[in-house]
Every structure is written in structure tokens, then in C-alpha cells.
Amino acid sequence: MRNAWTIARREYHRFFTSPIAYVVAFVMLLTLGIMFAITIIYYRQNALGGGYGAPPAPDMGGITGTFAFLMILMLPAITMRLVADENRMGTMELLLTAPVRDWELIVGKWLGGLLYMLTLIAATLVYAFILNALETPGIDQQQLMTSYLGLILVTASLLALGVGVSAMFTNQIAAFFVTLGVFVFLWWLVGFPANYVSAGSDLFSYLDMKTHFYDTMNQGVINLSDLAYFLSLTALGLFSGSTAVEVRRWG
């Protein structure tokens, strides 16, 4: 586990020298900032009179929800390089002949990405402070906690899947598009059949990633089945990654 931590630390530092990581951070935080400003302005304009028909006071669900949505598009750019680049540069040979287990390598890469994304997530907490100051009784603390827990779980599982895909490729661009495909499939496509077919509709709607976040944790509710969903997805991603590394050894 110490090896995983060593690798995670290195990856984390590496993000701060990577232009792509800055672009991702810039786009995500800028979008969230604009969205937050619009939300506040809209609320001020429409709710000043108060009373019946006024919109509900904004909560942090808007921020965390948008963050999750943006990750579907941006996270492949964060994960694509993680393992594929080692394969391309030949540094994989170095890591695989060091006393590091295959899963430690993959967990380290994943953890490095997670630390980076947690940094971005932490940056959005500034909006929670602003909202809390603006609203008279303060914001719903429980909803704040669960929406961030949910966001972290979404991040963890998306990153694990991305690292898993990255481990299968030598080319970052290929890893990017396949990862994007997987994310789009889990976020939008897999839920579709549930609306049209009766057979297995439960399965399709269970696989739909966004419902596990938007419908529950982002609104202040914690379900065991949602936790199980995200944790199994994370495990699946990390397991595929380790397997891909092992397969490469047999080359």
C-alpha cells in the first residue's frame, strides 16, 4: 500500500505540471462560477417579493450536479494519460521490474487522480460558504454532506473506469475516446431502454449512473444500493486495470 501512496503522490504532483489538468480545472471551475452567478442573480430577481410562486432558495445540489455532469466530458482527459503514457514511454518496464504489485500501481494511479479531483471539488466549497452566508437560516447541512459524498463517489468510480481503460492502451487519444464512450454509455445511454422495454427495465435503470446520484445523494438521501453501485463500479475499474497490466506482462 505504501507503494500505491508513492505513485499517487507522484501523479498528484504531475498534474500541476500538466497543461491538460489546468485546462480541465479552468473549464470546470469557470463553468461552475458562471452557473453559480446566474443562479444567484435569477433568484434575486424572481424571489425578492417572496411569498407564493417564488423559486426555492438555491442549494448546493446545483453545483455538485453540474460538477458531476462536467466530469463526464472532462475526466477522460485526466485519466487517459495515467497508465497509457507509461506504456508508451517505456517507463512501465521500470515500474513492473520494481517491487510493486500490479494492483498497487493501478490503485496508486487512481488515487493520484482522485487527490487531484478532490482538490477541485474542495475549491467548489467556497460556494457553500457564500450560499450559507446569503441565506437566512443557512443551507441544509445534511444535503450538503450527502451531495459531496455522492460527488466523491461518482468521481472515484469514473476515475477507476478511466484508469482501467488507460491501462489497456498505449495511445492516450484512444484511451480518451474509449473512456468517453464508457462514461456516456453509463450516464445517458444505458438508462434509455428502461423507458421502452419492460423486460429487464429494472436492470437498465439500476445501471444508469446519474439516477444513483441525482435522485438520491444530491438531494440529501443516502441509499445502500447507491453506495453499492459506486463501490462496485470502482472495484470493477481497478480490477480491469490490474488485469490489463498483467496481460501486458504476458505480452
Add this chain to the structure above:
Amino acid sequence: MIRVQGLTKDYGARRAVSSINFEAKQGEIVGFLGPNGAGKTTTMRILTGYMPPTEGSAQVAGFDVVEESLEVRKRVGYMPETVPLYTDMTAIEYLTFMADLRQLPESQDRAYETLEMVGMDSRADSYISSLSKGMRQRMGLAQALIHHPEVLILDEPTIGLDPAQVVEVRNLIREMGKQRTVLLSTHILSEAQQICDRVLIINKGRIIAEDTPQNLQARLVGSERASVRVRGDGDGLGKLVQKVKGVRSVHAQGDGALEFQFAPGQDVRPEVAKAIVGGGYELLELRPVGMSLEEIFLELTRDDSHSPRKER
């Protein structure tokens, strides 16, 4: 210590390494000599725990490379052929990272120590992307040495270095080889001759010869050769040398020197010298004529490359 038994590696239908056996003891520098694509790198990758063999087994530092891969990797220093480096790190950051991966205590001190060992301490804070080929090569060596491994496996350690650096690296390897087991690959024959205690000649995945550089020469030629030169035209010298006990044959060389052959291990040069001086000649030169490793190598690989052609 390295022990390899019946090691075979297939890449799909292609057999890269075919049932090779060899051993390397502590304090021994063994050279892997062969043309490109002979299976040197594949064998080394198996020994370093990078990939498992298709068949056969190998023990490195007393541990099985498949069953106890992690134990092997802890005790082996490996420098791959194209030295893989993180170009976005400084020299010291890179070595500290490698030391951390090996869980060495005081990793940064260790990194500085190792940089000094390979003569790179003045560039500790340079980014690896700004280092020259020779410096990168030394960085590769440094990461292989950082944990003072029992076994060093070096794939083409001097490739791409300038002559002065080659000498430096060779000295470093010889120094290392005193207490460790060193396996290095090269296709530069003179290099193998200079630094290796023993040479394994590998071609098409098979070891086709294994011995000390000196013995390889003797074995292949069947007899040892030496050449003498005397002042003047040396009339009758041939007959005189021929009479010395142990001399098998005598050939006059075009340039006035005389070459004679004798059985390996029975050095008759002192007797020849006495006879020449006793015969009233003025001896200018008496030197051994070795078959160079180049010649041996060509000889061995030529034989080998003929047979498959016949099969077709």
C-alpha cells in the same frame, strides 16, 4: 546468483528464447553476446520479473522469478535498453521516486549518494529532458544501483556513450561486479572481452557457446597461435621452430613474421624463444595471435544460420 534452466519464451508463434541454461555466480560478470533480436532482452526481462517465461524456470538471488517475483525484484537492479525516464522530473526527483518505490529509508540522501556514484551530482536539479544521451544513460544506471542490488542486469549499458563515458561506465560495472552478480548484454564484442569473466553467445534464442573469452578462442581455433619476428631475413628459422617439442605447424607470414601453432594449454613460447636465441638469431618479437571474438562470433553464427536454410 542467477540460475536458468530450460528457459523458453514464445511470442505467439515466434520462439524468442529457446530452452536456454546458464548460471552466474556472485562476483562474476557474465556477458550476453549476440546480434539484435537474438533473445537477450527477452531473457533479461524474464530474469527481472517483468514477464513470465513460457517454459522452464529461473532463480535470481535465490528466488524463483515467477513464484517469488516480488522478492526477486527487490534484489535486482535493472537497466533496460532504452532507458525509461520521466522527462518532467529533475534528476534528484526521479531517483528519489525510484528509491521510494523500493521503500528505502532516507530516500533523498540515497538518491544524492547514487547520483554522486555515477558522477551526476552537479546536475541534480536539472530536468531529465535537458540531459544528454550519456547522462540519461548514467541516470538509468543510477536507478539500477540505488538499492545496492545483489544482482545487476544491464541491457546494452554503454550504447550511445562517447568513448570517455564508455570507459567510465565499464569501470563502474567492473567495480560493481566485485561483490555482485552482473549480467550484461552487448553486441560490441571487444566490450565483452574487456569486462566479462564469462561470455554467453546467443543467437536465435539459443546459447551457442559459453566460456571465458580466452577459452572460447582456444576452443574454436583448436590450437593456440603465436608469431615470432627476428632481425634480418631469418633463413632457416622455420625449421628451427618446427623442431621445438610441442609445435604443431609453422607458417611463414608474408610480412616476414613466422606463425606457429601449439596445443592449447601447453605454452611452448619459452622453448621457442630459447631455441631462436640459441640458434643465433636476434629475437625482436614473440606474441600470441588470438582469434578475435569477432571471428569467433561470425564463425559460430555462420554455422548456425546454415542449418535452417537446409531444412527448407
